[in-house]
Amino acid sequence: MTSPSTPKTPSVPTGQPRVSIKGASKSFGDSVVLNGIDLDVEVGEVAVLIGPSGAGKSTLLRCINGLERLTAGSVEIDGVRLQYREAALNRMREHVGMVFQSFNLFPHLTAIENVMMAQMSVSKRSSADARERASALLARVGLEDKTESYPSALSGGQQQRVAIARALAMSPKLMLFDEPTSALDPELVGEVLQVMRELADDGMTMVVVTHEMRFARQVADRVILLADGGIVEEGAPEKVLDNPESDRAKAFLRQIESGG
Amino acid sequence: MEFLDALVTSWPTLLKGLRVTLLLTFLTLFFSVILAAIIVALKMSKVRAFSAFATVYLAVVRGVPLIALLFVIYFGIVSIVKVDAFTAATIGLSVHSSAYVAEIFRSGINSVHSGQVEASRSLGMSRAATMIRVVAPQALRVVIPALVNQAIISLKDSAVASFITVDELFMSAQRLSAATFQPLTYYAIVSLYYLAVVGVMTYLSGRVERYFKKRG
Ligand SMILES: Nc1ncnc2c1ncn2[C@@H]1O[C@H](COP(=O)(O)OP(=O)(O)OP(=O)(O)O)[C@@H](O)[C@H]1O
Ligand SMILES: [Mg+2]
Numbered sequence: 001m002t003s004p005s006t007p008k009t010p011s012v013p014t015g016q017p018r019v020s021i022k023g024a025s026k027s028f029g030d031s032v033v034l035n036g037i038d039l040d041v042e043v044g045e046v047a048v049l050i051g052p053s054g055a056g057k058s059t060l061l062r063c064i065n066g067l068e069r070l071t072a073g074s075v076e077i078d079g080v081r082l083q084y085r086e087a088a089l090n091r092m093r094e095h096v097g098m099v100f101q102s103f104n105l106f107p108h109l110t111a112i113e114n115v116m117m118a119q120m121s122v123s124k125r126s127s128a129d130a131r132e133r134a135s136a137l138l139a140r141v142g143l144e145d146k147t148e149s150y151p152s153a154l155s156g157g158q159q160q161r162v163a164i165a166r167a168l169a170m171s172p173k174l175m176l177f178d179e180p181t182s183a184l185d186p187e188l189v190g191e192v193l194q195v196m197r198e199l200a201d202d203g204m205t206m207v208v209v210t211h212e213m214r215f216a217r218q219v220a221d222r223v224i225l226l227a228d229g230g231i232v233e234e235g236a237p238e239k240v241l242d243n244p245e246s247d248r249a250k251a252f253l254r255q256i257e258s259g260g
Numbered sequence: 261m262e263f264l265d266a267l268v269t270s271w272p273t274l275l276k277g278l279r280v281t282l283l284l285t286f287l288t289l290f291f292s293v294i295l296a297a298i299i300v301a302l303k304m305s306k307v308r309a310f311s312a313f314a315t316v317y318l319a320v321v322r323g324v325p326l327i328a329l330l331f332v333i334y335f336g337i338v339s340i341v342k343v344d345a346f347t348a349a350t351i352g353l354s355v356h357s358s359a360y361v362a363e364i365f366r367s368g369i370n371s372v373h374s375g376q377v378e379a380s381r382s383l384g385m386s387r388a389a390t391m392i393r394v395v396a397p398q399a400l401r402v403v404i405p406a407l408v409n410q411a412i413i414s415l416k417d418s419a420v421a422s423f424i425t426v427d428e429l430f431m432s433a434q435r436l437s438a439a440t441f442q443p444l445t446y447y448a449i450v451s452l453y454y455l456a457v458v459g460v461m462t463y464l465s466g467r468v469e470r471y472f473k474k475r476g
Contacts, residue, residue: 067378086387094384104379108397118383121393163379170383 016079018043018174018205019064023073026059033059035229036073041174041207046200048216048237049209051226052252057209060226061176064207065096077174094122097167101179103159105151111138111162112147115169123170130169137165141195157188161195168199175199177208211256217241225249266445270436277432278453284346284428285415288353292414293407295358300365314362321359327420329356334424349421357414364406368399401472408465412458429453 017040026034033056041047049057062068064075066082066089075082077092106114115134119125125133138147141161151159160180167175177196181189193215200206200219210216216223216237223240225233225248233240233249244250303314321329330352337343337351372395380390419430433450437443 065382067382089381090384090386092384093382096382098379098382100375100379102375104373104375106376106379106394106398108401117393118380118385121389122384166383 016043017041018045018078019207020076020079021060021064021073022076024060024063024070024075025072026056026063026068027071033229034063034070037229037231039224039231041205042221044203044205045221046204046206046208046219048220048223049207049226050211050213050216050223050252052255055226056229057226058178061098061178061207061209064174064176065093065098067098090122094170095173097164097170097172097175099160099163099167099175099177099180101182103151103156103163103183105159105163105166107151110148110150111143111154114151114162115166118166119169134165134169137168138162140168141165142191155188156184157191160184160192164192164195164199173205175204175206177206177210179209179211181210181212213241213256225252227252263445263448266440266442267449270433270446270449273432273436274429274450274453277427277429278457280346280427281415281418281429282457284349284353284418284421284426285411287350288357288414288418289411291350291354292357292361292410295354296361296365299358299362300369303362303366304369318359318362321355326352326356326417327423330420330424345421345424345426349418349424349426353414353418353421356417357410360410360413361407364403364410365399367406368403369395371402372398404468404472405465408461412461415457415461416454 019039019041021037021039024034024037024039025032037060039047049060051057059068063070064077064082066075066084069084077096080092082092083089105111106117109117112131112134115137116127116130119130119133120127135144135147138144141164143158143161143165146154146158146162151162154162164180180196181192184192189212193212196206196208196215197219208215208220220237222234223237224231225240225244227248232246233244240249241253244253299314299317302310303318305311305314324332330349333352333355334345334348337348376394376398377390380394381387385393418428421428422431422434425431429450433446437446440446
Protein backbone atom coordinates (compact mmCIF):
# COMPACT_ATOMS: atom_id res chain seq x y z
CA MET A 1 0.00 0.00 0.00
CA THR A 2 1.53 3.28 -1.08
CA SER A 3 0.02 6.71 -1.62
CA PRO A 4 -2.04 8.66 -0.78
CA SER A 5 -0.39 10.13 2.24
CA THR A 6 0.96 7.24 4.14
CA PRO A 7 0.16 8.63 7.54
CA LYS A 8 3.71 9.06 8.66
CA THR A 9 3.91 10.96 11.84
CA PRO A 10 5.10 14.52 12.14
CA SER A 11 8.25 14.97 14.15
CA VAL A 12 7.56 14.30 17.77
CA PRO A 13 10.20 14.21 20.46
CA THR A 14 11.30 10.62 20.58
CA GLY A 15 9.92 8.57 23.39
CA GLN A 16 6.88 10.76 23.90
CA PRO A 17 3.75 8.66 23.73
CA ARG A 18 1.10 9.52 21.18
CA VAL A 19 -1.61 9.14 23.79
CA SER A 20 -1.05 9.50 27.48
CA ILE A 21 -3.96 8.84 29.81
CA LYS A 22 -3.41 9.59 33.47
CA GLY A 23 -5.77 8.79 36.32
CA ALA A 24 -8.75 8.88 33.97
CA SER A 25 -12.09 8.49 35.71
CA LYS A 26 -15.56 8.79 34.26
CA SER A 27 -18.92 8.55 35.98
CA PHE A 28 -22.42 8.86 34.63
CA GLY A 29 -24.35 10.17 37.59
CA ASP A 30 -23.64 7.74 40.40
CA SER A 31 -22.28 4.94 38.25
CA VAL A 32 -18.51 4.86 37.96
CA VAL A 33 -17.55 3.56 34.53
CA LEU A 34 -13.81 4.30 34.45
CA ASN A 35 -11.88 4.30 37.66
CA GLY A 36 -8.42 5.83 37.49
CA ILE A 37 -7.08 4.46 34.20
CA ASP A 38 -3.40 4.99 33.33
CA LEU A 39 -2.46 4.13 29.78
CA ASP A 40 0.16 5.24 27.27
CA VAL A 41 0.00 4.41 23.57
CA GLU A 42 3.30 4.79 21.72
CA VAL A 43 3.70 6.25 18.26
CA GLY A 44 2.98 3.52 15.72
CA GLU A 45 1.61 1.15 18.33
CA VAL A 46 -1.54 -0.89 17.85
CA ALA A 47 -3.35 -1.28 21.16
CA VAL A 48 -6.32 -3.62 21.28
CA LEU A 49 -8.87 -3.13 24.04
CA ILE A 50 -10.90 -6.15 25.07
CA GLY A 51 -13.23 -6.78 27.94
CA PRO A 52 -16.78 -7.76 28.90
CA SER A 53 -19.80 -5.73 27.88
CA GLY A 54 -20.20 -2.65 30.04
CA ALA A 55 -16.53 -2.65 31.02
CA GLY A 56 -16.15 0.90 29.71
CA LYS A 57 -14.23 0.20 26.48
CA SER A 58 -16.31 2.54 24.36
CA THR A 59 -16.31 5.14 27.09
CA LEU A 60 -12.51 5.09 27.30
CA LEU A 61 -12.22 5.46 23.54
CA ARG A 62 -14.72 8.31 23.52
CA CYS A 63 -12.83 10.06 26.31
CA ILE A 64 -9.70 10.04 24.14
CA ASN A 65 -11.31 12.25 21.48
CA GLY A 66 -13.49 14.18 23.85
CA LEU A 67 -16.87 12.76 22.87
CA GLU A 68 -17.17 12.07 26.60
CA ARG A 69 -15.72 14.35 29.19
CA LEU A 70 -13.53 12.88 31.90
CA THR A 71 -14.71 13.32 35.47
CA ALA A 72 -11.12 13.29 36.70
CA GLY A 73 -7.64 12.77 35.30
CA SER A 74 -6.29 13.80 31.93
CA VAL A 75 -5.73 12.77 28.33
CA GLU A 76 -2.75 14.06 26.37
CA ILE A 77 -2.18 13.64 22.66
CA ASP A 78 1.42 14.23 21.62
CA GLY A 79 1.90 15.98 24.91
CA VAL A 80 -1.01 18.38 24.41
CA ARG A 81 -3.61 18.10 27.10
CA LEU A 82 -7.16 17.58 25.92
CA GLN A 83 -9.32 20.62 26.57
CA TYR A 84 -13.04 20.83 26.16
CA ARG A 85 -13.37 24.26 24.62
CA GLU A 86 -14.91 23.90 21.18
CA ALA A 87 -12.00 25.36 19.21
CA ALA A 88 -9.42 23.22 21.00
CA LEU A 89 -11.56 20.10 20.61
CA ASN A 90 -11.99 20.69 16.89
CA ARG A 91 -8.27 21.20 16.40
CA MET A 92 -7.45 17.99 18.26
CA ARG A 93 -10.09 15.95 16.45
CA GLU A 94 -8.71 16.92 13.07
CA HIS A 95 -5.81 14.61 13.87
CA VAL A 96 -7.71 11.82 15.60
CA GLY A 97 -9.88 9.60 13.43
CA MET A 98 -12.76 7.60 14.86
CA VAL A 99 -14.55 4.62 13.36
CA PHE A 100 -17.85 3.53 14.86
CA GLN A 101 -19.57 0.19 15.19
CA SER A 102 -22.57 1.50 13.24
CA PHE A 103 -20.46 3.26 10.53
CA ASN A 104 -22.37 6.54 10.86
CA LEU A 105 -21.86 7.49 7.25
CA PHE A 106 -23.77 10.59 6.16
CA PRO A 107 -26.74 9.06 4.34
CA HIS A 108 -27.51 12.13 2.25
CA LEU A 109 -24.06 12.09 0.64
CA THR A 110 -22.41 9.69 -1.79
CA ALA A 111 -19.37 7.68 -0.72
CA ILE A 112 -16.97 10.16 -2.23
CA GLU A 113 -18.86 13.14 -0.79
CA ASN A 114 -18.61 11.51 2.63
CA VAL A 115 -14.85 11.43 2.26
CA MET A 116 -14.70 14.97 0.86
CA MET A 117 -16.86 16.74 3.42
CA ALA A 118 -14.44 17.38 6.29
CA GLN A 119 -11.57 18.04 3.91
CA MET A 120 -13.51 20.98 2.55
CA SER A 121 -15.23 22.10 5.73
CA VAL A 122 -12.31 21.70 8.13
CA SER A 123 -9.12 21.64 6.05
CA LYS A 124 -10.50 24.18 3.53
CA ARG A 125 -9.34 22.15 0.57
CA SER A 126 -10.83 22.97 -2.80
CA SER A 127 -13.50 20.65 -4.09
CA ALA A 128 -11.14 19.37 -6.79
CA ASP A 129 -8.34 18.60 -4.31
CA ALA A 130 -10.74 16.95 -1.90
CA ARG A 131 -12.22 14.83 -4.67
CA GLU A 132 -8.84 13.69 -5.89
CA ARG A 133 -7.75 12.69 -2.42
CA ALA A 134 -11.09 11.05 -1.65
CA SER A 135 -11.01 8.93 -4.76
CA ALA A 136 -7.45 7.81 -4.01
CA LEU A 137 -8.51 6.83 -0.48
CA LEU A 138 -11.57 4.96 -1.72
CA ALA A 139 -9.31 3.09 -4.11
CA ARG A 140 -7.02 2.30 -1.20
CA VAL A 141 -9.88 0.62 0.67
CA GLY A 142 -10.92 -1.19 -2.51
CA LEU A 143 -13.98 0.87 -3.38
CA GLU A 144 -12.94 2.69 -6.54
CA ASP A 145 -16.11 1.47 -8.26
CA LYS A 146 -18.46 2.70 -5.51
CA THR A 147 -17.52 6.36 -5.31
CA GLU A 148 -20.91 7.62 -6.50
CA SER A 149 -23.03 5.22 -4.44
CA TYR A 150 -25.12 6.37 -1.52
CA PRO A 151 -24.51 4.52 1.76
CA SER A 152 -27.92 2.84 1.54
CA ALA A 153 -26.71 1.07 -1.60
CA LEU A 154 -23.57 -0.32 0.07
CA SER A 155 -23.05 -3.44 2.15
CA GLY A 156 -22.02 -3.05 5.78
CA GLY A 157 -18.43 -3.95 4.99
CA GLN A 158 -18.33 -1.40 2.19
CA GLN A 159 -19.87 1.27 4.41
CA GLN A 160 -17.29 0.64 7.09
CA ARG A 161 -14.48 0.91 4.57
CA VAL A 162 -15.88 4.25 3.39
CA ALA A 163 -15.97 5.33 7.04
CA ILE A 164 -12.30 4.42 7.41
CA ALA A 165 -11.44 6.35 4.25
CA ARG A 166 -13.43 9.30 5.59
CA ALA A 167 -11.34 9.32 8.76
CA LEU A 168 -8.07 8.88 6.85
CA ALA A 169 -8.88 11.88 4.66
CA MET A 170 -7.91 14.13 7.56
CA SER A 171 -4.44 12.52 7.79
CA PRO A 172 -4.94 11.46 11.39
CA LYS A 173 -1.99 10.60 13.59
CA LEU A 174 -4.20 8.37 15.71
CA MET A 175 -7.12 6.16 14.76
CA LEU A 176 -9.75 4.94 17.22
CA PHE A 177 -11.90 1.95 16.29
CA ASP A 178 -14.94 1.01 18.38
CA GLU A 179 -15.93 -2.55 17.47
CA PRO A 180 -15.68 -1.79 13.74
CA THR A 181 -16.79 -5.27 12.69
CA SER A 182 -19.42 -6.08 15.32
CA ALA A 183 -22.34 -4.93 13.18
CA LEU A 184 -21.19 -6.88 10.13
CA ASP A 185 -22.30 -10.20 8.72
CA PRO A 186 -19.51 -12.72 9.32
CA GLU A 187 -18.53 -12.91 5.67
CA LEU A 188 -17.91 -9.14 5.58
CA VAL A 189 -15.65 -8.95 8.63
CA GLY A 190 -12.51 -9.98 6.78
CA GLU A 191 -12.47 -7.13 4.26
CA VAL A 192 -12.62 -4.52 7.02
CA LEU A 193 -9.97 -6.22 9.15
CA GLN A 194 -7.74 -6.42 6.08
CA VAL A 195 -7.92 -2.64 5.62
CA MET A 196 -7.09 -2.16 9.30
CA ARG A 197 -4.20 -4.58 9.07
CA GLU A 198 -2.74 -2.62 6.15
CA LEU A 199 -3.15 0.57 8.12
CA ALA A 200 -1.24 -0.93 11.01
CA ASP A 201 1.50 -2.11 8.65
CA ASP A 202 1.79 1.47 7.43
CA GLY A 203 2.66 2.56 10.91
CA MET A 204 -0.63 4.10 12.01
CA THR A 205 -1.10 4.46 15.74
CA MET A 206 -4.34 2.68 16.58
CA VAL A 207 -6.55 1.95 19.56
CA VAL A 208 -8.99 -0.78 18.65
CA VAL A 209 -11.88 -2.16 20.64
CA THR A 210 -12.72 -5.55 19.20
CA HIS A 211 -13.86 -9.08 19.91
CA GLU A 212 -11.83 -10.43 16.99
CA MET A 213 -9.18 -12.39 18.84
CA ARG A 214 -7.39 -13.47 15.69
CA PHE A 215 -6.94 -9.84 14.72
CA ALA A 216 -5.68 -9.08 18.23
CA ARG A 217 -3.12 -11.88 18.03
CA GLN A 218 -1.88 -10.97 14.58
CA VAL A 219 -1.93 -7.18 14.62
CA ALA A 220 -1.84 -5.94 18.19
CA ASP A 221 1.40 -4.83 19.78
CA ARG A 222 -0.39 -4.85 23.07
CA VAL A 223 -3.68 -6.21 24.35
CA ILE A 224 -5.40 -4.44 27.21
CA LEU A 225 -8.14 -6.15 29.14
CA LEU A 226 -10.58 -3.75 30.71
CA ALA A 227 -13.06 -4.87 33.35
CA ASP A 228 -15.07 -3.10 36.01
CA GLY A 229 -13.65 0.28 35.06
CA GLY A 230 -10.00 -0.69 35.36
CA ILE A 231 -7.19 -2.37 33.46
CA VAL A 232 -6.93 -5.89 34.80
CA GLU A 233 -4.31 -7.22 32.45
CA GLU A 234 -2.10 -5.84 29.68
CA GLY A 235 0.84 -6.92 27.61
CA ALA A 236 1.78 -8.77 24.44
CA PRO A 237 -1.14 -10.65 22.87
CA GLU A 238 0.32 -14.10 23.66
CA LYS A 239 0.79 -13.15 27.26
CA VAL A 240 -2.64 -11.67 27.86
CA LEU A 241 -4.60 -14.13 25.74
CA ASP A 242 -2.72 -17.33 26.55
CA ASN A 243 -1.20 -16.80 29.96
CA PRO A 244 -3.32 -14.31 31.84
CA GLU A 245 -2.36 -13.77 35.46
CA SER A 246 -5.54 -12.46 37.05
CA ASP A 247 -8.63 -14.55 37.73
CA ARG A 248 -10.79 -11.85 36.17
CA ALA A 249 -8.87 -12.20 32.89
CA LYS A 250 -9.03 -15.98 32.97
CA ALA A 251 -12.77 -15.89 33.50
CA PHE A 252 -13.31 -13.45 30.62
CA LEU A 253 -11.16 -15.43 28.20
CA ARG A 254 -12.87 -18.71 29.12
CA GLN A 255 -16.17 -17.04 28.43
CA ILE A 256 -15.28 -15.76 24.94
CA GLU A 257 -13.69 -19.06 23.99
CA SER A 258 -16.85 -20.94 24.87
CA GLY A 259 -19.31 -18.31 23.63
CA GLY A 260 -17.58 -16.56 20.72
CA MET B 261 -76.99 27.55 -12.75
CA GLU B 262 -77.06 30.63 -10.58
CA PHE B 263 -74.12 29.20 -8.73
CA LEU B 264 -72.17 28.74 -11.95
CA ASP B 265 -72.97 32.30 -13.00
CA ALA B 266 -71.72 33.56 -9.68
CA LEU B 267 -68.62 31.42 -10.00
CA VAL B 268 -67.80 32.94 -13.38
CA THR B 269 -68.70 36.55 -12.68
CA SER B 270 -66.85 36.61 -9.34
CA TRP B 271 -63.70 35.27 -10.93
CA PRO B 272 -61.92 38.62 -11.61
CA THR B 273 -62.62 39.94 -8.10
CA LEU B 274 -61.65 36.75 -6.33
CA LEU B 275 -58.56 36.32 -8.47
CA LYS B 276 -57.29 39.68 -7.19
CA GLY B 277 -57.95 38.56 -3.65
CA LEU B 278 -56.31 35.22 -4.31
CA ARG B 279 -53.13 36.95 -5.46
CA VAL B 280 -52.94 38.84 -2.19
CA THR B 281 -53.62 35.68 -0.20
CA LEU B 282 -50.94 33.71 -2.03
CA LEU B 283 -48.40 36.48 -1.55
CA LEU B 284 -49.29 36.73 2.12
CA THR B 285 -48.96 32.96 2.53
CA PHE B 286 -45.66 32.85 0.72
CA LEU B 287 -44.19 35.70 2.77
CA THR B 288 -45.49 34.09 5.96
CA LEU B 289 -43.81 30.83 5.09
CA PHE B 290 -40.57 32.57 4.14
CA PHE B 291 -40.29 34.74 7.24
CA SER B 292 -41.57 32.10 9.64
CA VAL B 293 -38.90 29.67 8.43
CA ILE B 294 -36.20 32.30 9.05
CA LEU B 295 -37.66 33.27 12.44
CA ALA B 296 -38.01 29.63 13.41
CA ALA B 297 -34.39 28.87 12.48
CA ILE B 298 -33.27 31.74 14.69
CA ILE B 299 -35.51 30.62 17.56
CA VAL B 300 -34.26 27.04 17.34
CA ALA B 301 -30.64 28.24 17.30
CA LEU B 302 -31.33 30.37 20.37
CA LYS B 303 -33.16 27.52 22.06
CA MET B 304 -30.20 25.17 21.53
CA SER B 305 -27.64 27.79 22.54
CA LYS B 306 -25.50 27.18 25.57
CA VAL B 307 -26.05 30.78 26.62
CA ARG B 308 -28.79 30.57 29.23
CA ALA B 309 -30.32 33.96 28.36
CA PHE B 310 -30.74 32.99 24.70
CA SER B 311 -32.47 29.70 25.37
CA ALA B 312 -34.67 31.34 28.02
CA PHE B 313 -35.72 34.00 25.51
CA ALA B 314 -36.64 31.29 22.99
CA THR B 315 -38.67 29.43 25.58
CA VAL B 316 -40.64 32.53 26.49
CA TYR B 317 -41.16 33.46 22.82
CA LEU B 318 -42.57 30.01 22.05
CA ALA B 319 -44.83 30.00 25.11
CA VAL B 320 -46.23 33.47 24.39
CA VAL B 321 -46.78 32.97 20.67
CA ARG B 322 -48.45 29.62 21.11
CA GLY B 323 -50.53 30.83 24.04
CA VAL B 324 -52.12 33.81 22.28
CA PRO B 325 -54.92 33.48 19.70
CA LEU B 326 -53.79 34.48 16.22
CA ILE B 327 -56.37 37.23 15.95
CA ALA B 328 -55.30 38.77 19.25
CA LEU B 329 -51.65 38.65 18.16
CA LEU B 330 -52.60 40.27 14.88
CA PHE B 331 -54.53 43.08 16.57
CA VAL B 332 -51.76 43.72 19.07
CA ILE B 333 -49.20 43.94 16.28
CA TYR B 334 -51.43 46.01 13.99
CA PHE B 335 -52.55 48.57 16.53
CA GLY B 336 -49.25 48.39 18.40
CA ILE B 337 -47.04 49.02 15.40
CA VAL B 338 -49.32 51.57 13.83
CA SER B 339 -49.04 53.65 16.97
CA ILE B 340 -45.25 53.76 16.60
CA VAL B 341 -44.48 53.68 12.89
CA LYS B 342 -46.87 53.94 10.00
CA VAL B 343 -47.22 50.53 8.36
CA ASP B 344 -49.94 49.28 6.10
CA ALA B 345 -52.32 46.50 7.03
CA PHE B 346 -50.64 44.04 4.67
CA THR B 347 -47.26 44.47 6.37
CA ALA B 348 -48.81 44.12 9.79
CA ALA B 349 -50.60 40.95 8.68
CA THR B 350 -47.36 39.52 7.29
CA ILE B 351 -45.59 40.16 10.57
CA GLY B 352 -48.42 38.75 12.67
CA LEU B 353 -48.88 35.61 10.60
CA SER B 354 -45.11 35.02 10.41
CA VAL B 355 -44.63 35.36 14.15
CA HIS B 356 -47.58 33.07 14.80
CA SER B 357 -46.44 30.43 12.33
CA SER B 358 -42.79 30.63 13.45
CA ALA B 359 -43.59 28.99 16.78
CA TYR B 360 -45.01 25.95 15.03
CA VAL B 361 -42.26 25.82 12.41
CA ALA B 362 -39.72 25.97 15.25
CA GLU B 363 -41.32 22.90 16.82
CA ILE B 364 -41.22 21.15 13.44
CA PHE B 365 -37.53 22.01 13.05
CA ARG B 366 -36.77 20.78 16.53
CA SER B 367 -38.46 17.44 15.97
CA GLY B 368 -36.62 17.14 12.65
CA ILE B 369 -33.28 17.77 14.33
CA ASN B 370 -34.08 15.29 17.07
CA SER B 371 -34.92 12.67 14.45
CA VAL B 372 -31.32 12.69 13.19
CA HIS B 373 -29.39 9.92 14.88
CA SER B 374 -26.86 11.13 17.46
CA GLY B 375 -24.20 9.01 15.73
CA GLN B 376 -24.35 11.47 12.83
CA VAL B 377 -23.36 14.35 15.06
CA GLU B 378 -20.63 12.27 16.71
CA ALA B 379 -19.19 11.22 13.37
CA SER B 380 -19.16 14.81 12.15
CA ARG B 381 -17.66 16.24 15.34
CA SER B 382 -15.06 13.45 15.35
CA LEU B 383 -13.83 14.72 12.00
CA GLY B 384 -13.13 18.09 13.58
CA MET B 385 -16.24 19.80 12.20
CA SER B 386 -17.60 22.57 14.39
CA ARG B 387 -21.01 22.56 15.99
CA ALA B 388 -22.25 25.04 13.40
CA ALA B 389 -20.80 23.16 10.41
CA THR B 390 -22.27 19.92 11.76
CA MET B 391 -25.69 21.52 12.02
CA ILE B 392 -25.55 23.04 8.53
CA ARG B 393 -23.90 20.23 6.59
CA VAL B 394 -24.95 17.08 8.41
CA VAL B 395 -28.03 17.56 10.57
CA ALA B 396 -30.06 20.14 8.63
CA PRO B 397 -30.02 18.31 5.26
CA GLN B 398 -31.22 15.12 6.93
CA ALA B 399 -33.77 16.91 9.11
CA LEU B 400 -35.16 18.76 6.10
CA ARG B 401 -36.34 15.56 4.45
CA VAL B 402 -38.16 14.42 7.54
CA VAL B 403 -39.71 17.82 8.02
CA ILE B 404 -41.12 18.55 4.56
CA PRO B 405 -44.57 17.00 5.06
CA ALA B 406 -45.04 18.84 8.36
CA LEU B 407 -43.79 22.05 6.80
CA VAL B 408 -46.25 21.78 3.93
CA ASN B 409 -48.97 21.11 6.45
CA GLN B 410 -48.00 24.27 8.31
CA ALA B 411 -48.03 26.21 5.03
CA ILE B 412 -51.58 24.98 4.44
CA ILE B 413 -52.55 26.15 7.91
CA SER B 414 -50.96 29.54 7.20
CA LEU B 415 -52.89 29.82 3.95
CA LYS B 416 -56.17 29.30 5.78
CA ASP B 417 -55.09 31.45 8.73
CA SER B 418 -54.41 34.32 6.36
CA ALA B 419 -58.17 34.86 6.09
CA VAL B 420 -57.89 36.49 9.50
CA ALA B 421 -56.04 39.37 7.84
CA SER B 422 -59.42 40.56 6.57
CA PHE B 423 -60.13 41.69 10.14
CA ILE B 424 -57.44 44.33 9.82
CA THR B 425 -58.70 45.39 6.36
CA VAL B 426 -56.26 43.48 4.16
CA ASP B 427 -57.97 43.03 0.81
CA GLU B 428 -57.27 39.33 0.43
CA LEU B 429 -59.35 36.42 -0.80
CA PHE B 430 -61.73 36.11 2.12
CA MET B 431 -62.30 39.86 2.21
CA SER B 432 -63.21 39.77 -1.47
CA ALA B 433 -65.84 37.13 -0.79
CA GLN B 434 -67.15 39.17 2.11
CA ARG B 435 -67.61 42.18 -0.11
CA LEU B 436 -69.33 40.14 -2.83
CA SER B 437 -71.69 38.59 -0.35
CA ALA B 438 -72.57 41.97 1.18
CA ALA B 439 -73.24 43.46 -2.24
CA THR B 440 -75.46 40.59 -3.43
CA PHE B 441 -77.04 39.35 -0.18
CA GLN B 442 -75.94 35.83 -1.17
CA PRO B 443 -73.51 34.89 1.60
CA LEU B 444 -73.87 31.15 1.11
CA THR B 445 -72.97 31.33 -2.57
CA TYR B 446 -69.86 33.41 -2.18
CA TYR B 447 -68.54 31.76 0.97
CA ALA B 448 -68.98 28.40 -0.78
CA ILE B 449 -67.14 29.69 -3.82
CA VAL B 450 -64.28 31.12 -1.79
CA SER B 451 -64.00 27.80 0.06
CA LEU B 452 -63.48 26.10 -3.29
CA TYR B 453 -60.62 28.51 -3.97
CA TYR B 454 -58.90 27.60 -0.72
CA LEU B 455 -59.52 23.92 -1.38
CA ALA B 456 -57.96 24.16 -4.85
CA VAL B 457 -54.81 25.84 -3.56
CA VAL B 458 -54.47 23.25 -0.78
CA GLY B 459 -54.83 20.54 -3.41
CA VAL B 460 -51.99 21.98 -5.47
CA MET B 461 -49.76 22.31 -2.39
CA THR B 462 -50.40 18.74 -1.34
CA TYR B 463 -49.60 17.50 -4.83
CA LEU B 464 -46.32 19.46 -4.95
CA SER B 465 -45.23 18.19 -1.54
CA GLY B 466 -45.78 14.63 -2.73
CA ARG B 467 -43.47 15.33 -5.66
CA VAL B 468 -40.79 16.79 -3.41
CA GLU B 469 -40.97 13.82 -1.05
CA ARG B 470 -40.62 11.38 -3.89
CA TYR B 471 -37.62 13.29 -5.20
CA PHE B 472 -35.84 12.92 -1.87
CA LYS B 473 -36.79 9.26 -1.55
CA LYS B 474 -35.14 8.53 -4.87
CA ARG B 475 -31.90 10.12 -3.72
CA GLY B 476 -31.82 7.56 -0.93
N1 LIG C 1 -24.22 8.31 28.10
C1 LIG C 1 -24.30 7.42 29.10
N2 LIG C 1 -25.10 7.66 30.15
C2 LIG C 1 -25.19 6.79 31.17
N3 LIG C 1 -24.51 5.64 31.24
C3 LIG C 1 -23.70 5.33 30.24
C4 LIG C 1 -23.54 6.21 29.11
N4 LIG C 1 -22.66 5.64 28.25
C5 LIG C 1 -22.27 4.48 28.81
N5 LIG C 1 -22.89 4.29 30.00
C6 LIG C 1 -22.69 3.15 30.87
O1 LIG C 1 -21.32 2.98 31.08
C7 LIG C 1 -20.99 1.60 31.12
C8 LIG C 1 -19.89 1.31 30.16
O2 LIG C 1 -20.37 1.50 28.85
P1 LIG C 1 -19.47 1.28 27.57
O3 LIG C 1 -20.35 1.51 26.41
O4 LIG C 1 -18.22 2.07 27.68
O5 LIG C 1 -19.10 -0.26 27.70
P2 LIG C 1 -18.39 -1.19 26.66
O6 LIG C 1 -17.24 -1.81 27.34
O7 LIG C 1 -18.12 -0.46 25.41
O8 LIG C 1 -19.47 -2.30 26.40
P3 LIG C 1 -19.92 -3.05 25.05
O9 LIG C 1 -18.94 -4.18 24.85
O10 LIG C 1 -21.26 -3.55 25.35
O11 LIG C 1 -19.87 -2.06 23.95
C9 LIG C 1 -22.25 0.84 30.86
O12 LIG C 1 -22.77 0.38 32.09
C10 LIG C 1 -23.16 1.86 30.27
O13 LIG C 1 -24.50 1.60 30.61
MG1 LIG D 1 -18.85 -0.48 23.44
